[in-house]
Amino acid sequence: MSAALPHHLTSLQLRDIAMTEPALKLEQVEKSFDKVRAVDKVSLEVNTGEFFSLLGPSGSGKTTLLRIIAGLETPGNGTVHIGGRDVTRLPPYARGIGMVFQDFLLFPHKIVADNIIFPLKMQRLPEDKQKEQLNWILSLVRMEGYEDRYPHQLSGGQKQRVALARGLVSRPDILLLDEPLANLDLELRKEMEVEMRRFQAELDIPFIYVTHNQEEALTLSSRMAVMHNGKFEQVGAKLDLYNNPKTRFVAAFLGSPNYIQGQIKRMEGTIAILDWRGLDLRIPAPANATSGDKIDYFLKHERILIQSLRESEPAKGENRFEGTLRDIIFKGQHSAYFVVLENGEELVVNAATEMPSLKIRHAVEVGWLPEAGDAFLKEED
Amino acid sequence: MAAVSPKERVVVVSQSSLLVFLYIFLYFPIFFIIYVSFVDNTVWPFPPVFTWEWYERLWIMSDFHLGLLNSFLIGIGTGALSSIFAASAAIGLLKYQSRLRGLFAVLYLSPLFVAGILIGISSLMFHRNILGLPGNLTSAILANTTQALSFAFLVILAQLTRYDWRMDEAAMVFGARPARCFWEVTLPTIWPSVLGAFLVSFILAFNNLEVTFYNVGAIPTLPTIAWGTLRHGIEPELYSLATVINGLVFFILIILFFLIRLGFVRLGYRGQ
Numbered sequence: 001m002s003a004a005l006p007h008h009l010t011s012l013q014l015r016d017i018a019m020t021e022p023a024l025k026l027e028q029v030e031k032s033f034d035k036v037r038a039v040d041k042v043s044l045e046v047n048t049g050e051f052f053s054l055l056g057p058s059g060s061g062k063t064t065l066l067r068i069i070a071g072l073e074t075p076g077n078g079t080v081h082i083g084g085r086d087v088t089r090l091p092p093y094a095r096g097i098g099m100v101f102q103d104f105l106l107f108p109h110k111i112v113a114d115n116i117i118f119p120l121k122m123q124r125l126p127e128d129k130q131k132e133q134l135n136w137i138l139s140l141v142r143m144e145g146y147e148d149r150y151p152h153q154l155s156g157g158q159k160q161r162v163a164l165a166r167g168l169v170s171r172p173d174i175l176l177l178d179e180p181l182a183n184l185d186l187e188l189r190k191e192m193e194v195e196m197r198r199f200q201a202e203l204d205i206p207f208i209y210v211t212h213n214q215e216e217a218l219t220l221s222s223r224m225a226v227m228h229n230g231k232f233e234q235v236g237a238k239l240d241l242y243n244n245p246k247t248r249f250v251a252a253f254l255g256s257p258n259y260i261q262g263q264i265k266r267m268e269g270t271i272a273i274l275d276w277r278g279l280d281l282r283i284p285a286p287a288n289a290t291s292g293d294k295i296d297y298f299l300k301h302e303r304i305l306i307q308s309l310r311e312s313e314p315a316k317g318e319n320r321f322e323g324t325l326r327d328i329i330f331k332g333q334h335s336a337y338f339v340v341l342e343n344g345e346e347l348v349v350n351a352a353t354e355m356p357s358l359k360i361r362h363a364v365e366v367g368w369l370p371e372a373g374d375a376f377l378k379e380e381d
Numbered sequence: 382m383a384a385v386s387p388k389e390r391v392v393v394v395s396q397s398s399l400l401v402f403l404y405i406f407l408y409f410p411i412f413f414i415i416y417v418s419f420v421d422n423t424v425w426p427f428p429p430v431f432t433w434e435w436y437e438r439l440w441i442m443s444d445f446h447l448g449l450l451n452s453f454l455i456g457i458g459t460g461a462l463s464s465i466f467a468a469s470a471a472i473g474l475l476k477y478q479s480r481l482r483g484l485f486a487v488l489y490l491s492p493l494f495v496a497g498i499l500i501g502i503s504s505l506m507f508h509r510n511i512l513g514l515p516g517n518l519t520s521a522i523l524a525n526t527t528q529a530l531s532f533a534f535l536v537i538l539a540q541l542t543r544y545d546w547r548m549d550e551a552a553m554v555f556g557a558r559p560a561r562c563f564w565e566v567t568l569p570t571i572w573p574s575v576l577g578a579f580l581v582s583f584i585l586a587f588n589n590l591e592v593t594f595y596n597v598g599a600i601p602t603l604p605t606i607a608w609g610t611l612r613h614g615i616e617p618e619l620y621s622l623a624t625v626i627n628g629l630v631f632f633i634l635i636i637l638f639f640l641i642r643l644g645f646v647r648l649g650y651r652g653q
C-alpha cells in the first residue's frame with residue numbers, strides 16, 4: 001500500500017497536470033573534453049510521467065549527458081529546458097531536480113532521515129512539513145524504522161532505497177538516475193526494477209534512467225534512446241527500437257542478435273540473395289544495395305523457428321537450413337539452442353524449453369523469413 | 382615454543398637492543414630533564430634529593446605567567462590561521478583540477494625546507510619594513526603561520542585526497558549552494574584532519590623559538606624565557622620550565638589520543 005500524499009502537494013500535482021511544456025527539452029546539446037566529443041548534438045523531449053531510458057555502451061556519453069541535465073557540466077553548445085524554463089546557465093542547486101547516483105553517494109555522516117530530508121532542508125521547508133514528507137517517502141520506499149541508521153549500517157538494497165527516497169522526497173520536476181542498480185546483485189536488481197516502476201507510476205515524475213543494461217532499459221522504460229559515441233542512434237518507443245532498428249548499431253546491440261556477414265549475389269526486387277559462406281540467404285535489401293555489396297545481417301534469437309527435419313513445409317520465401325544441434329542451454333521458460341549449419345556457422349535460437357523432438361548432436365532444421373532480421377550495408381572503417 | 386636457532390637468537394637480540402638504544406636516544410634527554418627538575422642536587426642527581434624548589438622559583442618568576450599566556454595565544458592564533466588557510470588551500474588544490482597542481486602543492490610545502498631562523502629573520506624584515514608591523518604577538522602569529530601552514534597543509538591533504546568530491550555534487554543537485562555544501566557535507570567529513578592540523582600548528586607555534594624570537598619583540602613567551610635564562614648559564618628553573626612546556630604538549634597529545642580512542646575523532650575518514 002502506498003502512503004497518501006500530504007495534501008500540500010496536491011497543488012503541485014495540479015500544476016504538473018496543467019503543464020503542457022515537456023518536462024525536459026534538450027536542443028543540440030554538445031560537450032567535449034579535450035579531444036573527446038562526449039555528447040554530440042543531442043536533442044530530446046521527455047514528457048511528464050514518462051519513464052525514459054538512455055541506453056548505451058560504456059563511454060557513450062550517458063553520464064555526461066545526465067550531468068549536463070543536472071547542471072554539473074556546462075554544455076559547450078545547445079540548451080536545456082526543464083519544465084519550460086531555460087536552465088542552461090543555471091547552477092545545479094537552482095534546477096529543482098532529483099538525482100540517484102550509481103554508488104548512491106549518501107552522506108556518510110548523516111542518518112537516513114537527515115539524508116532523505118536534505119533536499120527539503122535546502123528548500124527551507126518548515127520542519128513539520130519535512131517530517132510529514134519524510135514519513136510519506138519512507139513508507140513509499142518501505143524503509144520505515146530505518147530513520148536513525150547511518151548509511152554504513154544499511155545493505156546495498158536499503159542504501160538504494162534511501163538514495164531513491166532522497167531523490168524523490170521533494171517531488172522534483174524530473175528525476176535523473178545514473179545506473180542506480182549497477183551495484184546490486186541480480187536478485188535485488190529484479191526486485192528494485194519492479195519498485196522503480198511503481199515509484200514512477202505513483203509519483204508521475206518523469207524518470208531519466210541511464211543504463212548500459214538493455215534488459216533493464218527494455219523492462220523499465222516506456223521510451224528510450226540508444227546512445228553511441230555521444231550521439232543518439234535512435235529514439236522512440238522501446239518496442240519500436242527493438243523491432244525496427246534504424247541503424248546498424250541499434251540492430252547489433254538490442255537483443256544481442258546472431259551476426260551474419262555476407263555478400264549480395266543478386267537482387268530480386270526488395271529481396272537480396274546473400275552468399276553466406278556458401279549458403280544462399282534471402283534478406284530484405286537495404287536501401288541502395290546492389291549485387292557485390294557486403295552486408296551485415298542481424299537476426300534475433302527468438303525470431304528463428306527450430307524443429308526436427310521436415311516437421312513442416314517452409315513458407316513462401318522462407319530461409320530454411322539444416323544443421324546439427326550442438327547444445328541446449330536451459331534458461332527457464334525458454335532455452336537457447338545452438339545450431340551448427342552446413343557452412344560451419346553457428347546460430348543461437350531461443351525457443352520453448354519443452355521440445356522433446358530435439359536432441360543434442362541430431363539433425364535439426366532452422367527457418368526464418370527475410371524480414372525477421374535487419375540488414376545493413378557493411379560500414380567501411 | 383618452537384626452537385630458536387642460535388643464529389636467529391643473535392638477530393633477535395641485536396634488533397631488540399637497537400630498538401631500545403633508539404628509544405633511549407630519543408627520550409632520555411627529555412625524561413632526564415623532567416627528573417632533574419624535581420631534584421635538589423641537579424649537577425649529579427644520584428641519589429635524588431626531591432624538591433619543588435625549581436617549580437616555586439618558576440612560579441614567582443615575573444615573566445612566567447605572561448610567557449605562558451603569550452605562548453598559548455601564539456599557539457591558538459597560529460593554529461587557527463594555519464588550519465583555516467591549509468584547509469582552503471587543500472580544498473582548492475583538490476577540487477579544481479589544474480595542470481599546475483603539483484607546482485601549487487610544492488609552493489605550499491616549501492617553507493618546510495627553509496631554516497626556521499631564515500623564516501624568522503625574513504618575516505621580521507617583511508613585517509617591519511613593508512607592513513610597518515612592530516614586533517608583537519600579531520607579528521609572531523603571522524610569522525609562525527608561514528611555517529605551520531605547511532605542516533597543516535600536509536595533514537589535511539592526507540585526508541582530503543580520500544574525500545569523494547561527488548558528495549558535494551550530490552549536495553549541490555539537492556539544492557545546496559557551495560557554502561552550504563561545505564558546512565553540511567565537506568566539513569563534517571574532514572573536520573578530524575582540520576582539528577589535527579590545528580593541534581600540530583598549535584604545538585609548533587607554542588614551542589617555537591627561532592621564528593617567534595625575531596618577531597615577538599620584547600614580549601616574553603615560554604621558549605624565549607628559556608632562551609633568556611640560558612644566557613645566564615643553565616639555571617635549574619630551566620628544567621622546570623622545559624618540563625612544563627613538555628607537559629603541556631604531551632597533555633594535548635593525550636587529549637588527541639583519547640579523542641581517537643573514544644571514536645570522537647577518526648583520523649582518516651574511511652568511507653562507507
Ligand SMILES: Nc1ncnc2c1ncn2[C@@H]1O[C@H](COP(=O)(O)OP(=O)(O)OP(=O)(O)O)[C@@H](O)[C@H]1O
Nearest residue numbers: 033036038056057058059060061062063064065212
Ligand atoms: N571529466 C572528463 N574529462 C575528460 N574526459 C571525460 C570526462 N568525463 C567523461 N569523459 C569522456 O567522455 C566520454 C563519455 O563519458 P561518459 O562518462 O559520459 O560515458 P558513459 O556512457 O557514462 O559510460 P559508462 O557506461 O562507462 O558510465 C568518455 O570517452 C570519457 O572518457
Ligand SMILES: [Mg+2]
Nearest residue numbers: 062063064178
Ligand atoms: Mg556513466
